[in-house]
Amino acid sequence: MNILSTNGLTKYYGAGPSLVKALDGITLEIEQGSFTAIVGTSGSGKSTLLHMLGGLDTPTSGSVCVDGQELSSMDPNELAIFRRRKIGFIFQNYNLIPNLTVCDNIVLPVELDGRTVDRIYFREITDTLGLSDKLGRKPDKLSGGQQQRVAIARALAAKPAIILADEPTGNLDSHTSQEVVGLLKATGKQFHQTIVMITHNDEIAQAADRTIRIEDGRIAESRW
Amino acid sequence: MKLDRNNNGKILLRIAKNNLISRPLASIFSLLSIILATTLALTVTLYLTGTKEAEKRTLDNMQHVMYMNVTEEQVAEIAADEKTEMTVPYKPCETEFETDGVRFSFVYYDSIKEGIKTYIVSEGTVPEEYNEIVVDKAFMDALGKDAVVGASLSLSLNGRTEDFIICGYTDDHYTMLTHPVRVSRAFADQSPEMKDLPYTALVRLKDASDMPVSTFTTAVYQIALDCGVNRADVNINGKFEESLQNGGVSFYVTLVLSTVIALACGIVIYSIFYLSVTSRVQQIGQFLTIGMTQRQVKKMIRREGLLLNIVSVPVSLLISGILSRLLLPDGWDLKNYFLLGAVFCIFSVAVVQLAIGKPASIASKVSPIEASRSSFSGQGSASNRRTGCRKKASLKHSDRTPVNPRRSLTPLRLAEMTNRDSRRKWRFTAVSLSFGGILFMIAAVWMSAWDDEAYSR
Structure with a gap:
């Protein structure tokens, strides 16, 4: 079953001679429970595609459908609510809230939604990611790898339909990168998550079930 | 799934509290501004009403x-x-x-x-x-x-x-x-x-x-x-x-004075919050990415203002009560104090919420994508427009010979460049300083200009 699909997705900037085609007709489908890596060179449109998939940006044309919901029909507030319930984000620079503790950062999407945290599930995530003894600390007291684990935990906390990771290993050394990708894969399997990861690192991409290569805003290759 | 449900309460208050604690200097300046403005306005009002009260008490024991x-x-x-x-x-x-x-x-x-x-x-x-x-x-x-x-x-x-x-x-x-x-x-x-x-x-x-x-x-x-x-x-x-x-004169005097003080306080609070919001565009962008709605962002900013009021208003009430009692003990009236205190509580909250309305609105309109791309000063689209203009101008210049000889970078020149690039901040700072100076001079002149004893002699 497909959890995510796009149809003829385009994103253009400017007009006339200065027209920039960040995405030029992307049509793809992502299967539920899969781990997909989107690779490409710098400026190929990877991050733009991720922003479209996560409802952070609006396409020039085309559609994005996540868990049966068409994103183009939603206003900004609906998109925000949709994101916190259905999409988990992991970023290269972690994007943790510096003045909240690790625990508060993890449960933030759930609490923003006014829901009660599933304590058993929360404990399971933090134990799996080795964060149980760090819940009271602030992000600036953690290493890069630990911060990224917190970001993974936050992405998982709301039990989203899909997790979007934008260069999650970009700021980490090779050893920590391998560790983080391994955790991403393991937690994806354990909690039955669909993961879409952007990376420019082919080696990291090999951990994924499927690799999609983007060039000049188009899908150049797709292999399992 | 209902996408229109947007409930939360405690988390926004907690985030607002943490935001204030994490920026102690800005929070202290905001607190001081509110305390000073509320104390000044309330003390002046209590003094004016106290004068009338003292006069009334004297006249209540005199022949007509x-x-x-x-x-x-x-x-x-x-x-x-x-x-x-x-x-x-x-x-x-x-x-x-x-x-x-x-x-x-x-x-x-x-x-x-x-x-x-x-x-x-x-x-x-x-x-x-x-x-x-x-x-x-x-x-x-x-x-x-x-x-x-x-x-x-x-x-x-x-x-x-x-x-x-x-x-x-x-x-x-x-x-x-x-x-x-x-x-x-x-x-x-x-x-x-x-x-x-x-x-x-x-x-x-x-x-x-x-x-x-x-x-x-x-x-x-x-x-x-x-x-x-x-x-x-x-x-x-x-x-x-x-x-x-003279029934209505002191009321109008109070009204005018309070308005001037409220305006000064409002401008200071507005500029502090405006600068605060623009300096944390990235953080707001992070919240929006995670799933905070625009309404929640506004609520968060407004709750910061409310928390400042919760701390500052009792302090203002205490200081103005003590000052007015010391300045005019004969005119002190507990009922007037509580009544005016309640009025100025509401007044203070209203002024602060009004002042942070625009910054809150600006914060809510931050695009998550823009936030991730913006510079730390968070100048956003306005800066991009200016940059775009400069780029066009430089393209035109590129065909010509270089015109400006290199000027040395002195602290004064860097300060001028900063002011030129952030005119809005400069204007806010200048207006705040001016208003502060005006308030100080009014208070100083008023305190030194009127001498009851000299007048009676």
Whole structure:
């Protein structure tokens, strides 16, 4: 079953001679429970595609459908609510809230939604990611790898339909990168998550079930 | 799935609290601004209302009018008039006497504590017999005698000596050159010095405080006409008459002052929050990415303002209460304090929420994508437009020969460049400083310009 699909997705900037085609007709489908890596060179449109998939940006044309919901029909507030319930984000620079503790950062999407945290599930995530003894600390007291684990935990906390990771290993050394990708894969399997990861690192991409290569805003290759 | 549900409450308050704690300097400046503005506005208002209250308390114990050169029968007639609330017969003896180098004069009126306050006997009783008198202890000090109830005192009265019994003392610490000696009704009616003198009726009218000035003066002269008192012998209490006229002036003064102070405070709070929001565009972008809605972002900013009010308002109330009590203890009224305190609480919250409305709106319109791309100063689209213009200009210039020789980077030049690039911040800072200076000068001039004692002299 497909959890995510796009149809003829385009994103253009400017007009006339200065027209920039960040995405030029992307049509793809992502299967539920899969781990997909989107690779490409710098400026190929990877991050733009991720922003479209996560409802952070609006396409020039085309559609994005996540868990049966068409994103183009939603206003900004609906998109925000949709994101916190259905999409988990992991970023290269972690994007943790510096003045909240690790625990508060993890449960933030759930609490923003006014829901009660599933304590058993929360404990399971933090134990799996080795964060149980760090819940009271602030992000600036953690290493890069630990911060990224917190970001993974936050992405998982709301039990989203899909997790979007934008260069999650970009700021980490090779050893920590391998560790983080391994955790991403393991937690994806354990909690039955669909993961879409952007990376420019082919080696990291090999951990994924499927690799999609983007060039000049188009899908150049797709292999399992 | 319902996408319109957007409930939360505690988390926004917690995030707002953490935001304030994580920016201690900005929070302290905001707190100080609110405290200073609220304290200033409330203290000035309490002072103005206190002045009116003190005046009212004094006037509540004074006559509204004096009818001079009246007989005992006229006094009784005035007292019987339905328009009068209280009538006190009063007979002053204008002649001054001297004993052992101390000057004194006789006066007759009853001892009254309320309504028309005359004098209060602190020790002893009021004079009833012909030769009983009440004097102030300062009089006895001046004569070099002990103030003992029942003591006898011989006074020289222009060619004769009269022996008196001091039945009571007042403790008013008189420092006047001529001491008042309060005599009995019998002495006022029978003594050679006072028997031929006319009475003066000290009168309070019923419900006079609620009357318009014209109604009050009409009533006063009507009583005079009814009781056969000459118009020239009617002496209206000017202070009381003035109090009936000036009802609205202090209200407008308070309103204008409070508005100016609110404006100054609002500008300072606006600029602090504007700068705060623009400096955390990335953080707001992170919240929006995670799933905070625009409404929640606005609520978060507004809750920061509310938390500042929760801390600052009680402090302002305490400081302004202490200051106003110290400045004008005679005008202090607890009911006024609580009433005005409540009004200014609401006023302070309203001003702060109004001031942070625009920054909150700006924060909510931050795009998550823009936030991830923006510089730390968070200048957003406006900066991009300017950058775009500069890029176009530089493209045109690229065909020409280089024009500007390299200028050295001094601290002054860097400061000029910063101000040029962030004009809005510069304007806010300048306006805030100007308003602060204006407020300070107003307060300083007001405090030093008015001297009650000098005016009375």
